[in-house]
Each structure stands twice: as structure tokens, then as C-alpha cells.
Amino acid sequence: MTDRALIHRLCVIGVGLIGGSLARALRHAGAVDQVVGCGRNADTLQRAEALGVVDHYTTDPAHAVTGADMVVVCVPLGAMRGVFEQIRGHLAPDAVLTDGGSAKASVIEDARAAFGDLPAGFVPGHPIAGTEKSGVEASFSRLYNHRRVILTPVAESAEWAVDRTRRMWEAAGARVTSMSAEHHDDVLAATSHLPHALAFGLVDTLSRWEGEQEIFEYAAGGFRDFTRIASSDPVMWRDICLSNREALARALRRYTEDLQRLTELVERGDGAALEDIFQHAKARRDRFVALLEDKH
Amino acid sequence: MTDRALIHRLCVIGVGLIGGSLARALRHAGAVDQVVGCGRNADTLQRAEALGVVDHYTTDPAHAVTGADMVVVCVPLGAMRGVFEQIRGHLAPDAVLTDGGSAKASVIEDARAAFGDLPAGFVPGHPIAGTEKSGVEASFSRLYNHRRVILTPVAESAEWAVDRTRRMWEAAGARVTSMSAEHHDDVLAATSHLPHALAFGLVDTLSRWEGEQEIFEYAAGGFRDFTRIASSDPVMWRDICLSNREALARALRRYTEDLQRLTELVERGDGAALEDIFQHAKARRDRFVALLEDKH
Ligand SMILES: NC(=O)c1ccc[n+]([C@@H]2O[C@H](COP(=O)([O-])OP(=O)(O)OC[C@H]3O[C@@H](n4cnc5c(N)ncnc54)[C@H](OP(=O)(O)O)[C@@H]3O)[C@@H](O)[C@H]2O)c1
Ligand SMILES: NC(=O)c1ccc[n+]([C@@H]2O[C@H](COP(=O)([O-])OP(=O)(O)OC[C@H]3O[C@@H](n4cnc5c(N)ncnc54)[C@H](OP(=O)(O)O)[C@@H]3O)[C@@H](O)[C@H]2O)c1
Numbered sequence: 001m002t003d004r005a006l007i008h009r010l011c012v013i014g015v016g017l018i019g020g021s022l023a024r025a026l027r028h029a030g031a032v033d034q035v036v037g038c039g040r041n042a043d044t045l046q047r048a049e050a051l052g053v054v055d056h057y058t059t060d061p062a063h064a065v066t067g068a069d070m071v072v073v074c075v076p077l078g079a080m081r082g083v084f085e086q087i088r089g090h091l092a093p094d095a096v097l098t099d100g101g102s103a104k105a106s107v108i109e110d111a112r113a114a115f116g117d118l119p120a121g122f123v124p125g126h127p128i129a130g131t132e133k134s135g136v137e138a139s140f141s142r143l144y145n146h147r148r149v150i151l152t153p154v155a156e157s158a159e160w161a162v163d164r165t166r167r168m169w170e171a172a173g174a175r176v177t178s179m180s181a182e183h184h185d186d187v188l189a190a191t192s193h194l195p196h197a198l199a200f201g202l203v204d205t206l207s208r209w210e211g212e213q214e215i216f217e218y219a220a221g222g223f224r225d226f227t228r229i230a231s232s233d234p235v236m237w238r239d240i241c242l243s244n245r246e247a248l249a250r251a252l253r254r255y256t257e258d259l260q261r262l263t264e265l266v267e268r269g270d271g272a273a274l275e276d277i278f279q280h281a282k283a284r285r286d287r288f289v290a291l292l293e294d295k296h
Numbered sequence: 297m298t299d300r301a302l303i304h305r306l307c308v309i310g311v312g313l314i315g316g317s318l319a320r321a322l323r324h325a326g327a328v329d330q331v332v333g334c335g336r337n338a339d340t341l342q343r344a345e346a347l348g349v350v351d352h353y354t355t356d357p358a359h360a361v362t363g364a365d366m367v368v369v370c371v372p373l374g375a376m377r378g379v380f381e382q383i384r385g386h387l388a389p390d391a392v393l394t395d396g397g398s399a400k401a402s403v404i405e406d407a408r409a410a411f412g413d414l415p416a417g418f419v420p421g422h423p424i425a426g427t428e429k430s431g432v433e434a435s436f437s438r439l440y441n442h443r444r445v446i447l448t449p450v451a452e453s454a455e456w457a458v459d460r461t462r463r464m465w466e467a468a469g470a471r472v473t474s475m476s477a478e479h480h481d482d483v484l485a486a487t488s489h490l491p492h493a494l495a496f497g498l499v500d501t502l503s504r505w506e507g508e509q510e511i512f513e514y515a516a517g518g519f520r521d522f523t524r525i526a527s528s529d530p531v532m533w534r535d536i537c538l539s540n541r542e543a544l545a546r547a548l549r550r551y552t553e554d555l556q557r558l559t560e561l562v563e564r565g566d567g568a569a570l571e572d573i574f575q576h577a578k579a580r581r582d583r584f585v586a587l588l589e590d591k592h
Contacts, residue, residue, distance in 0.1 A: 278530035
């Protein structure tokens with residue numbers, strides 16, 4: 001290598017789908033010299049090493065962050081605070097500390113609780129990319145290609161830290177934008193947390209229907225796509241629901257009200273109003289897909 | 297051809313995704329000698345002819361069914377009754393009359409209203425296969441491969457007619473089962489009509505959210521899959537909602553109640569109960585997908 005890599009020592013805490021894919025992408029881009037993995041489970045970490053995702057690993061977060069110039073925490077939201085407490089006092093002063101958690105206000109709250117004064121290197125983030133699979137085996141280097149990453153810097157976040165976090169995600173192929181944590185949590189409640197709650201809820205409802213066996217037997221491709229996100233990790237989603245509960249509950253209530261109106265239209269047999277809604281939704285969704293495909 | 301084909305003259309009324317795919321599949325299987333297409337629009341029918349989906353076409357249903365031994369009506373549910381009225385008195389006595397409508401009690405009601413006494417050849421049916429696309433251009437011969445078709449014969453349906461309908465769908469690659477129209481409508485309300493209503497409803501709700509532009513900008517692959525069925529044809533889905541309104545409204549009410557409970561769990565922050573629901577849903581959905589993949 002002629003140039004110095006963007007990151008000398010990357011520490012990934014939580015080497016699963018999100019953390020593992022980031023490590024792979026940065027390696028692939030030649031943007032990192034060395035990757036240290038950390039988690040609770042030495043077996044998983046060994047698999048990550050065997051897969052070439054990390055160079056070294058340790059189950060001790062304090063040890064893992066020592067000497068790292070970039071620390072990315074990719075554990076379930078419920079484990080963030082514990083990790084922050086364990087690494088407190090071990091971060092290099094010029095290290096960036098960022099994360100991949102799907103809700104942001106709660107991560108900031110957890111960091112404040114753990115660190116007291118937030119380190120200047122702290123830059124919360126969230127890659128808008130994922131699949132319904134979990135674990136390092138499911139990770140792949142192209143996960144972030146052309147995807148969005150949202151950073152939600154706090155008042156304490158230093159410019160150099162925001163800048164390095166942005167460049168890291170760009171090296172991984174992503175497009176980076178910034179907004180407040182509260183706004184992030186509202187937007188994601190709508191586009192991600194609400195649909196996941198609806199899909200989990202639908203499969204759960206149907207599975208308790210009389211004759212459920214038969215019901216699933218006659219479900220087809222449309223149902224498979226609609227419920228794909230209900231195959232996501234239950235612990236991760238429990239944590240997201242808890243971490244973003246206010247915004248998610250608001251979104252759920254709003255959707256439920258609209259659904260009640262839709263139900264009334266069905267009951268009344270109001271074909272014109274139903275067609276309007278469907279037409280409008282189809283047009284909006286087709287436009288969304290065109291946009292998404294444009295980006296690739 | 298050494299054997300006589302299963303169907304001599306197939307008449308498809310409504311040469312769109314469903315009717316067009318059936319014609320293609322039967323041709324591909326060598327199960328039909330001749331295909332006559334019928335619809336309102338000569339331009340569309342000409343395209344169907346140019347694509348080799350039909351051999352001849354006419355916009356007159358009475359003319360179309362004349363001399364056909366198999367008549368399959370694949371128009372939107374709201375157009376079924378009009379088509380039945382137009383073909384009344386023109387069917388050969390030994391012709392099978394079947395359809396591909398997504399709700400079954402309403403088709404039977406429409407046939408009774410149009411025919412008075414139902415012909416012995418009448419066998420309502422529904423292929424559990426489709427995509428969010430419409431029209432003959434979207435049709436393809438493998439659409440029914442390994443898919444289910446549900447027949448809902450009435451008291452008047454003759455055994456020979458049920459048998460020929462079954463063999464037709466089997467020749468198209470499908471697995472055929474029978475049940476009552478009422479039961480069909482309940483099962484499909486759960487696995488198909490409810491999810492479609494939820495997906496249309498979600499996109500509509502979000503599109504009326506403040507900042508909707510931004511919301512869709514941050515939606516990703518999970519959202520695309522979840523809302524795929526909201527790109528389906530609005531007229532077809534208006535008709536399905538109207539035709540199966542009682543079963544669908546019941547399903548919607550039931551789902552809404554469960555959603556309210558889920559919302560309360562989120563608001564209370566009941567992580568254990570949420571995890572239970574998500575775990576249970578994921579297990580059920582994973583089992584469903586394994587089953588679906590097994591069939592292929
Ligand atoms: N999946 C998605 O679609 C997606 C998208 C965007 C953001 N996110 C966010 O990314 C984060 C990780 O998600 P993921 O999908 O990568 O999950 P994952 O594949 O299950 O990986 C999570 C990793 O965290 C470790 N871990 C779990 N609990 C821990 C704990 N209590 N303490 C320390 N380490 C722990 C696990 O390893 P051990 O078991 O060895 O500890 C595992 O390697 C979550 O915060 C999630 O909200 C996910
Ligand atoms: N799409 C699915 O996923 C799916 C799955 C299973 C069952 N079905 C059922 O299959 C039927 C057809 O659906 P499709 O997806 O094939 O729709 P499609 O692709 O839009 O085709 C419908 C066809 O019906 C004709 N048509 C429309 N209105 C008509 C009318 N008033 N009178 C006579 N012909 C008319 C149209 O041609 P002209 O415009 O030229 O008249 C068109 O060729 C529906 O009853 C639907 O419930 C659909």
C-alpha cells in the first residue's frame with residue numbers, strides 16, 4: 001500500500017451482519033489495516049476470524065478498543081449501554097466511537113449514562129441496510145453499496161470525528177447524511193419499525209387463527225415477500241421496539257386509525273374510495289421503487 | 297400430435313396476467329389445439345395474438361365461446377357478471393365454464409344471477425399464483441408451476457366438468473384441491489386479501505405523513521418487499537375487497553385488535569411479551585418458507 005489506509009486499527013464490537021459486513025467492505029476497499037473483533041462468544045468470533053472478517057478477536061471490550069482509532073459498536077440496542085460501560089476509560093483520545101444501532105436517541109442516552117461526559121469522538125450512526133438474516137455468516141461486503149447511512153451527531157461530536165465516520169461509510173460504498181437523533185427515530189419508525197411490527201403481528205395473528213396450518217398452506221409469493229421482515233431477529237427487534245417506543249407507538253396508532261377507516265370502507269362497500277386509496281398507494285410505491293432502482 | 301389434446305378450443309375471456317399465463321402454459325404443455333382470446337380492447341388482444349398467446353380474438357364474448365370446449369373467464373371480479381350475461385345461451389352443452397377470480401362466493405352469485413340455472417359445466421376456480429404486474433405482457437407460461445389451484449364446485453357442477461378443469465390446471469403445472477367457496481373466501485381473506493389491504497394502507501398512510509418525501513427516501517429493501525403487493529392493480533383489488541368484503545372485514549377487525557394489543561406492549565415497554573410474539577412469528581414464517589421452497 002502506498003497511501004496510509006483511512007483506518008489503522010478498526011475495532012468492531014458485535015461482529016454480526018452489520019459489523020461483519022462493514023469490516024468486509026472496508027477491507028475490500030483497502031480502507032483498513034487491521035480489524036479486531038469483539039463479542040461475548042469466542043466461537044462466533046473464531047468463525048469471523050476463519051472467514052477473514054477479523055484479524056484478531058477478544059471477548060473483552062476494554063481490551064478490544066485499546067489502540068483502535070475507529071470503534072464501531074454493532075450489538076443489539078439493549079447491549080449498547082453495557083458495552084459503553086466496559087470500554088469507558090479505554091478509548092484512545094483521538095479514537096472515533098460510532099455504532100450501527102437502528103434507533104438513535106436511546107444510544108445517545110446510553111452513552112451519556114455510561115460516559116457521563118461524551119467523548120469528542122462519539123458519532124452515533126445507522127446504516128439503512130440489512131437483511132432478515134443475522135450473524136457473521138450472513139455478512140457480505142456489498143451490503144452498504146449505494147445505501148444510505150444516517151449520522152446523528154450530538155453537540156459534543158467533534159468535526160474530525162464526524163468527518164472520519166462519514167469517510168468510513170463512504171469507503172464502504174454508502175451515501176452519508178446527517179440529521180438529529182429525534183428526526184431519525186421518527187423517520188425510521190415510519191419506514192422500518194412500523195412495517196416490521198406489522199409483519200411480525202400479521203404472522204402471529206394468523207398463526208393463532210383456527211385452521212392456521214391450512215391458511216399457510218395456501219399462502220403464496222406475495223405473502224412470502226410481505227412477511228420476509230418477520231423472519232428478522234426477535235431480540236434485535238424487541239430492542240428496537242423498546243428503544244424507539246414513543247415514535248413507534250405513535251406510528252402504530254396512526255396506522256391503526258387509518259386501518260379502521262379502511263375497514264369501514266370495506267364494510268360499506270365503498271368501491272370508489274377504496275380504488276382511490278389503492279391507486280394512490282400504487283402510484284406512490286411505484287415511484288419509490290423507481291427511485292430506489294435509480295440509485296443502483 | 298398423436299394424442300388428442302386435452303382441450304380442443306380454449307376460450308380465454310380476459311387475456312391478462314392470469315388468462316394469458318394459462319393460455320401460454322397449456323400451449324407449452326401441448327394441452328390445447330386452439331386458443332381464442334376475448335376482451336374489451338382490440339389493441340390488447342392484438343398484442344396477445346402477436347405474442348402468440350392466442351390464435352384468434354374477438355371483442356364479442358358470445359362469439360368467443362361459440363364452439364369452445366373450455367371457457368376460462370379471467371376478468372376482474374366486477375366484470376364477471378356482465379361477461380356471464382353476454383355468454384348466456386352461447387355455451388356448448390358439454391363446455392366447461394371456469395374462472396380465475398380471487399373470490400369465489402361472489403362469482404357463484406354472479407353466475408346464478410346471470411344464468412338462472414347454473415350450467416353443469418360450471419366449475420369456479422382460483423389459481424393461487426400471481427405477481428403485482430398486470431396485462432398480457434406480464435404473462436408467462438411458468439406462473440402456475442407447483443402452485444395451488446383451488447376449485448370450489450357447486451352442487452350443479454358435473455363430475456366431468458370438475459375433472460376436466462382439474463386436468464387443465466394440472467397440465468399447466470399446478471396442484472389442484474377443492475373446498476367450499478365460503479371456506480376459500482375465509483382462507484384467502486387471511487393470506488392474501490388482508491396483506492394486500494395492509495400494504496396498500498401502509499403506503500397510503502405514509503404518503504400522507506408530513507415529510508413523506510424524506511420518509512420514502514430512507515426506506516430500504518425491507519420496505520420494498522413489504523410493500524410489493526401495494527403495486528398491484530387497484531381496480532382488481534377494489535373488486536376483490538368488494539367481492540369478499542365480509543370475510544375481509546372480519547380479518548381486518550381481528551388484525552386491528554391484535555395490533556392494538558401490540559401497540560400497548562410497545563407503549564408499556566413489555567420486552568418479554570414483544571420478544572415472545574416476534575419469536576413465535578419468526579418461527580412460523582421460517583417454517584412456512586421452508587414448506588414453500590420444498591414444493592419447488
Ligand atoms: N440487521 C439489520 O437489518 C440492521 C440494519 C441496521 C442496523 N442494525 C443494528 O445493528 C446492530 C446489530 O445488528 P445485526 O443485524 O448485525 O445483529 P447480529 O447479526 O445478531 O449481530 C449482533 C452481534 O452482537 C453481538 N452481541 C449480541 N449481544 C451482545 C451483548 N449483550 N454484548 C456484546 N455483544 C453482543 C453478537 O455476538 P455474540 O453473540 O458473540 O455476543 C453478534 O455478533 C443492532 O443494533 C441493530 O439494531 C441492524
Ligand atoms: N393478478 C393476480 O395476482 C391474480 C391471482 C389470482 C387470481 N386473479 C384474478 O384473475 C382475474 C384477472 O386478473 P389479472 O391479474 O389477470 O388482471 P389483468 O392482467 O388486468 O387482466 C384482466 C383482463 O380482463 C380484461 N377485462 C377487464 N375488464 C373487463 C371487462 N369489464 N369486461 C371484459 N374484460 C375485461 C382486460 O382486457 P380488456 O382491457 O381488453 O378488457 C384484461 O385482459 C381477476 O378476477 C383476479 O381477481 C389475479
